Amino acid sequence: MSDVTFKSSIAIAETPFDRVADKGLQGLLASAPRLPGWLGKVALGLVVPFALLALWSYAVHQEWLAEQILPDPRLVYETTADLIATGQLPGELLVSLGRVAAGLAVGGGLGLLFGLAFGLFRPLDIYVAPTVRAICLVPSLGWLPFFMLVFGIGEALKIILIAKTCFLPLMVSAYEGIRSRPRKYDDVARALELPWLARVRLVVWPSILPAILTGVRQALSRGWKVLILVEMISSAAGLGYLMMWGRKAFQLDVVFATMIVIGIVGWALDYALTRFQHRATGWSFKTAA
């Protein structure tokens, strides 16, 4: 149902680009008549992945790269199926998802708190925020050697690095959400003489929610990327570990299988969050116009 919301939001937005894109989409869809709409969309969505697969097969067939470096897609498919059947891939995936969830909860939660605090209290914003931002702007990889010495190479290191990555997007989005909130909402709340709690619950929170959800999406996608990195450096479990092991064992089909799973899972997480965002804060897209 949220799909309807999405469509109508575009219809209302009616920016020139959307109109052209919509037309192009319809033009292409016309070439596949008598199919239910969603099926056509799925088919269209698969065009690029399949083209990529075809290019890959062609590259393997033509031996552009050594077979040990660019494995046959069929071998990758078999390896993936094998890794799923033996339960290794789902196991590593669960480990990785657990780490991301923990990192997002800790880092994102703290980022949200800090962002709200900076947005609400001017002195904090002036005196504390620049330092926090500067610390966050040192890339996670830059912190790694130091973190490794302090926190060791165990589970703590991974979760702290993911948390650090998730912190900034949520801090910024919460802060921006508060700062760029239309003032008229407060005027309305004041006119209605809402009590403080009701004002926060009914006016302030919903008005910053779209920004926060965007922050969560960003945090998740960055956290997912950094997770793989951390797992590649020091780990005995997780998708990044499986990938590194595939490389060490010189089985690039395992590396490719992991890459595909990382990509699909990362995309699915982002897609699910986007759908949730449209469902929860679909109104904000309409008012954006």
Next chain:
Amino acid sequence: MRTTRRTFLGLGAAVAAFPTTFSITRAQSKPDVIRLAGPGNAAGRPYGNGSIGILRGLELLEKEFEPDGIRIEWQFPRGTGPAINEAFANRQLEFASYGGLPNIVGRGAGVRTTVLAASGISPTYVGVRPAAGIKTLADLKGKKVAFQRGTIFELSLSLILAGVGLKNEDVQIFDLQGADQTAAIQSGDVDALLGQGNQVLALVNSGLVEVLYSTKGPAPGSTFGSFTVLDSFAEANPEIVARVLRAYVEASRFASLDENREKLYDIWALTGSPRESYVTDYAGDNLGDRNSPLLDGFYRANIKAGLDFTLEQRLVRKPFDVDEWIQDGLLTRTLADLGYETVWTPREADGKTRT
């Protein structure tokens, strides 16, 4: 820009046509560079250990090929064996001397190489953090052990643990590169590490670890390796391969003579590992035993054991013919040419020499 079906199709056609613009040309004339590799060190400069390090240190190849105008390029990647396999598969290397296990894994994965000579053997050291309370090998059960995975230490650990009835699965293995191993030992995150003398003994000198066990002697678990050449290069340049092998055998002989002992330590110390770590590592050892290039019964037994292990661990999925991989004809001829037939004594599978 309007996105229409026509532009979409046009783009698709362009993508489809793209591959045909490629053409692979392979020059068959004399190469202008010969690239060699050996395992890199945890820290320090890119020089090598063992015979390959001596080959570089004495600059035998540079002198040999200078008249031909052929450059010599050396690579000692920190990623050690697995990185060398990748370079071989990418045709970025012609020769390499590296650990038996990645060597076998690379060949098992279909990288077409041939063994020309052995790399010699080297003891494996198990270093433990003094505070970890590990007094015997059996104490390693359940402990955290660090080394670079996919290297020969995989096999070494298995053989060392087998001596006390344990398996690799009985310890927690952490896949760390050299510098990270030091950090992890320092922070107490791992309890033990596996490595060669120059790495572990350097840490002993700085007081970070104690040697729990070493395979000096040698005992099962010592590292071994092969000097290999990429087949496509060997087929196109048989004469160059013979000259490179000749220089390699010369270097092995230099590394096997006791009168050169002090000079050898000086050359190996170029890697940046402390000189004393090599002195301790080689103390009491017969240099000829350590740096023998012979493809004898001992070498073959090691390779066969390595292949069995990699098959069991599914590091290699298709077995291959070891005897076809190891070509000792050229080595035998080279030894005869140089008059070095008696420098090294062939060993039996158990490592003992025939009497």
